[in-house]
Amino acid sequence: AQSVSQHNHHVILSEAASLELGCNYSYGGTVNLFWYVQYPGQHLQLLLKYFSGDPLVKGIKGFEAEFIKSKFSFNLRKPSVQWSDTAEYFCAVKAAGNKLTFGGGTRVLVKP
Amino acid sequence: NAGVTQTPKFQVLKTGQSMTLQCAQDMNHNSMYWYRQDPGMGLRLIYYSASEGTTDKGEVPNGYNVSRLNKREFSLRLESAAPSQTSVYFCASSQILTESSYNSPLHFGNGTRLTVT
Numbered sequence: 001a002q003s004v005s006q007h008n009h010h011v012i013l014s015e016a017a018s019l020e021l022g023c024n025y026s027y028g029g030t031v032n033l034f035w036y037v038q039y040p041g042q043h044l045q046l047l048l049k050y051f052s053g054d055p056l057v058k059g060i061k062g063f064e065a066e067f068i069k070s071k072f073s074f075n076l077r078k079p080s081v082q083w084s085d086t087a088e089y090f091c092a093v094k095a096a097g098n099k100l101t102f103g104g105g106t107r108v109l110v111k112p
Numbered sequence: 113n114a115g116v117t118q119t120p121k122f123q124v125l126k127t128g129q130s131m132t133l134q135c136a137q138d139m140n141h142n143s144m145y146w147y148r149q150d151p152g153m154g155l156r157l158i159y160y161s162a163s164e165g166t167t168d169k170g171e172v173p174n175g176y177n178v179s180r181l182n183k184r185e186f187s188l189r190l191e192s193a194a195p196s197q198t199s200v201y202f203c204a205s206s207q208i209l210t211e212s213s214y215n216s217p218l219h220f221g222n223g224t225r226l227t228v229t
Contacts, residue, residue, distance in 0.1 A: 004154070006154075009152060034217065036218075042222065043116070043202065043220040043221055043222045043223060044155075044202065044204075044218070044220040045220070046217045046218070049217060090154055090155065099157055099160075099170065099171075100157075100218070102147075102154035102155040102156070103154050104152045104153055104154040105152070105154050
């Protein structure tokens with residue numbers, strides 16, 4: 001069965017610091033990859049997605065993610081975070097013929 | 113444009129009680145889903161409905177039932193609540209079943225926080 005691992009459960013950083021959240025998956029075939037964000041008290045929203053093409057994907061609010069097939073990874077990055085980036089971030093993977101599988105989430109706290 | 117609406121927002125049940133969580137979407141989506149969110153475990157799929165008239169089990173269906181009442185509405189029922197069902201429940205919808213299309217992201221409701229004592 002496919003699985004999705006997010007290495008960090010909690011991340012605390014200061015405004016203007018750079019952010020990188022790790023995501024690894026277990027499925028070896030063709031995959032489609034997503035990052036969802038959940039701001040405090042809100043529902044999950046799609047942050048960015050990768051289907052094919054350029055492995056560096058740009059999403060909303062200055063986020064980007066890089067798909068590295070050889071490492072089965074899809075790490076999320078932002079060069080300079082803001083207080084408003086405080087949220088929980090979920091990586092999700094969909095392999096052909098399988099359901100969308102979510103990682104355990106990473107809570108990010110940005111200190112002003 | 114409301115998107116996906118869930119009711120109630122909060123609920124406290126005693127062990128053995130039953131309840132139904134309601135979900136409605138106004139985006140004319142074909143597929144709907146129920147997830148539960150638990151700390152450190154991400155979102156796990158309980159049941160889903162690929163289209164009106166069909167429902168299927170997800171990862172963690174035990175203790176739950178669903179009804180796809182029409183294209184807009186998809187309800188989740190707990191027949192006999194247990195403390196292990198304490199969780200945050202999210203309903204979601206997508207244009208078509210995510211298994212069938214890569215271009216069909218999920219749209220989530222605001223969640224229902226359920227506590228079973």
